[in-house]
Amino acid sequence: MTGFQTLFYKEILRFWKVATQTVAAPVLTAVLYLLIFGHVLEGHVQVYPGVKYTAFLVPGLVMMSVLQNAFANSSSSLIQSKITGNLVFVLLPPLSHWEIFGAYVLAAVVRGVVVGTGVFAVTAWFAHMSFVAPWWIAIFALLGAAILATMGLIAGIWAEKFDQLAAFQNFLIMPATFLSGVFYSVHSLPPFWQAVSHGNPFFYMIDGFRYGFFGQSDINPLVSCGVVIVFLLVLVSFAVRLLKSGYKLRH
Amino acid sequence: MAAIQIQRVEKSYRSLKALNGVSLTIEEGEFFGLLGPNGAGKTTLISIIAGLNRADAGSVAIHGHDVVSDYRRARQLLGVVPQELVFDPFFTVRETLRIQSGYFGLKNNDAWIDEVMHHLDLTSKADANMRALSGGMKRRVLVAQALVHKPPVIVLDEPTAGVDVELRQTLWKFVARLNREGHTVVLTTHYLEEAQALCNRVAMLKGGQVVALDTTSSLIKRIAGSQLIVRLASGALPDELRPLVLHPDELTPGKRQYSLRVNEYTEVELILAKLRLSGAQIEDLHLQQADLEDVFIQIMEGVK
Numbered sequence: 001m002t003g004f005q006t007l008f009y010k011e012i013l014r015f016w017k018v019a020t021q022t023v024a025a026p027v028l029t030a031v032l033y034l035l036i037f038g039h040v041l042e043g044h045v046q047v048y049p050g051v052k053y054t055a056f057l058v059p060g061l062v063m064m065s066v067l068q069n070a071f072a073n074s075s076s077s078l079i080q081s082k083i084t085g086n087l088v089f090v091l092l093p094p095l096s097h098w099e100i101f102g103a104y105v106l107a108a109v110v111r112g113v114v115v116g117t118g119v120f121a122v123t124a125w126f127a128h129m130s131f132v133a134p135w136w137i138a139i140f141a142l143l144g145a146a147i148l149a150t151m152g153l154i155a156g157i158w159a160e161k162f163d164q165l166a167a168f169q170n171f172l173i174m175p176a177t178f179l180s181g182v183f184y185s186v187h188s189l190p191p192f193w194q195a196v197s198h199g200n201p202f203f204y205m206i207d208g209f210r211y212g213f214f215g216q217s218d219i220n221p222l223v224s225c226g227v228v229i230v231f232l233l234v235l236v237s238f239a240v241r242l243l244k245s246g247y248k249l250r251h
Numbered sequence: 252m253a254a255i256q257i258q259r260v261e262k263s264y265r266s267l268k269a270l271n272g273v274s275l276t277i278e279e280g281e282f283f284g285l286l287g288p289n290g291a292g293k294t295t296l297i298s299i300i301a302g303l304n305r306a307d308a309g310s311v312a313i314h315g316h317d318v319v320s321d322y323r324r325a326r327q328l329l330g331v332v333p334q335e336l337v338f339d340p341f342f343t344v345r346e347t348l349r350i351q352s353g354y355f356g357l358k359n360n361d362a363w364i365d366e367v368m369h370h371l372d373l374t375s376k377a378d379a380n381m382r383a384l385s386g387g388m389k390r391r392v393l394v395a396q397a398l399v400h401k402p403p404v405i406v407l408d409e410p411t412a413g414v415d416v417e418l419r420q421t422l423w424k425f426v427a428r429l430n431r432e433g434h435t436v437v438l439t440t441h442y443l444e445e446a447q448a449l450c451n452r453v454a455m456l457k458g459g460q461v462v463a464l465d466t467t468s469s470l471i472k473r474i475a476g477s478q479l480i481v482r483l484a485s486g487a488l489p490d491e492l493r494p495l496v497l498h499p500d501e502l503t504p505g506k507r508q509y510s511l512r513v514n515e516y517t518e519v520e521l522i523l524a525k526l527r528l529s530g531a532q533i534e535d536l537h538l539q540q541a542d543l544e545d546v547f548i549q550i551m552e553g554v555k
Contacts, residue, residue: 002353002356002357002358003354003355006350006353006354007353013341013346017341018341081339084337084338084339084340085333085335085337086338086339088303088331088333088337089350089354089396090354091302093326093351093355093400094322094324094326094327094354094356246305250302250303250305251298251303251304
């Protein structure tokens with residue numbers, strides 16, 4: 001247990017020591033999105049009746065920040081340790097693959113939630129927010145962060161160079177996030193793209209998260225929650241199997 | 252029980268056979284040297300012992316615990332100083348050592364951390380960030396990290412490569428002390444005089460195979476022997492001494508200096524008697540002790 005606690009603590013310390021870059025910067029980015037898109041689209045777009053576009057946008061931006069930062073934390077920590085070689089400090093001790101998995105993923109979840117809270121604290125000033133179902137907010141934030149943290153772990157294990165990791169991020173994570181309905185409701189899309197969106201697990205995370213605020217969503221939150229949990233379990237078992245086999249870590 | 256038991260270990264990287272059936276038993280309390288040229292497979296073998304690499308075939312056990320199936324106990328018993336100068340730039344020396352202790356399940360380890368830092372002359376750098384340290388200091392931290400959990404088996408992979416004299420002495424004094432206190436030490440190095448001074452037993456690797464394995468002293472005696480170097484003022488080397496000449500080019504006509512192999516000191520008398528009988532006049536004469544370097548060169552060149 002001490003081994004897990006220490007690795008978790010070390011991972012938290014790692015991002016907290018450079019919090020300007022890992023926490024403050026993503027908060028600022030999200031605020032800029034809100035100011036610009038909110039300014040341009042407020043009054044032109046109404047997704048749900050009685051919900052202004054800026055208010056609609058806030059949960060999307062919060063969730064996007066949670067997801068991106070959870071991914072960034074586990075993936076960049078692993079790839080940096082791999083490239084600088086200091087991953088041996090984690091590979092030499094008697095840490096089990098579950099301990100390594102748990103510590104990296106939990107620390108990434110913490111970073112995602114910290115950044116998400118920061119984004120919410122700042123953006124909520126610009127919109128009138130409601131909290132219809134706070135439990136759904138917490139559940140989807142945690143599950144979404146855990147999914148992206150696990151994907152970050154997988155990407156960090158697989159990538160051998162920074163540009164491979166960047167490719168994973170730019171060609172998989174970014175499109176999946178942007179096309180999940182952060183800035184719009186998928187109901188406004190043509191039927192074909194609506195169907196495509198329903199194949200994107202990220203859509204369920206953001207839709208369920210938004211339900212927690214407005215009590216309105218494209219999909220029943222229970223269904224979304226089920227989809228998200230199944231997706232998480234698949235990723236977790238894959239990641240743990242990679243760690244256990246030593247794939248790309250213990251040659 | 253053996254400190255490290257290596258059985259028929261094989262490892263390939265694509266078409267390259269890095270280890271080709273290595274078997275070694277290192278007993279508790281030994282100071283063991285693992286020698287060989289670059290690319291002989293030393294680091295691969297150490298990585299397999301440490302669990303950083305996985306063997307394709309064969310097995311390794313630390314105090315009887317298999318490094319794959321019983322890795323938690325095996326790794327708890329093992330401290331490894333990696334060859335590469337790696338560090339985590341986010342932390343100070345003390346943080347680095349506390350974190351490493353935690354990975355091994357140790358919570359309040361400050362007394363031992365202080366002692367290790369003291370012996371490695373690191374105390375004054377305890378609160379310095381790892382980035383700010385010189386290469387030699389970073390190397391000391393790597394050694395300290397390997398020792399935070401007081402492992403009974405310590406493996407050092409070229410710990411003195413590119414390191415100044417002072418650190419080498421500090422390091423060897425400390426490691427020799429740990430060995431006297433009962434820790435098993437396995438060392439790879441390119442400095443053969445270090446290996447000769449420290450190791451009670453050595454294995455030489457070449458092309459992924461063990462080509463020599465013995466106590467350091469008997470290896471030197473058995474493989475290299477000593478040399479009697481004779482320069483003749485007049486006369487020729489008697490025929491019966493010719494087989495003792497170590498370097499064949501000394502037998503070409505016109506040469507007057509010969510290196511003769513001597514296994515026992517009594518042989519010196521015989522050689523001198525034969526020279527006297529043949530009427531040769533000795534101009535100069537000295538006995539040269541063989542060292543581990545001679546053994547190394549002879550074995551690596553395939554001359555036995």
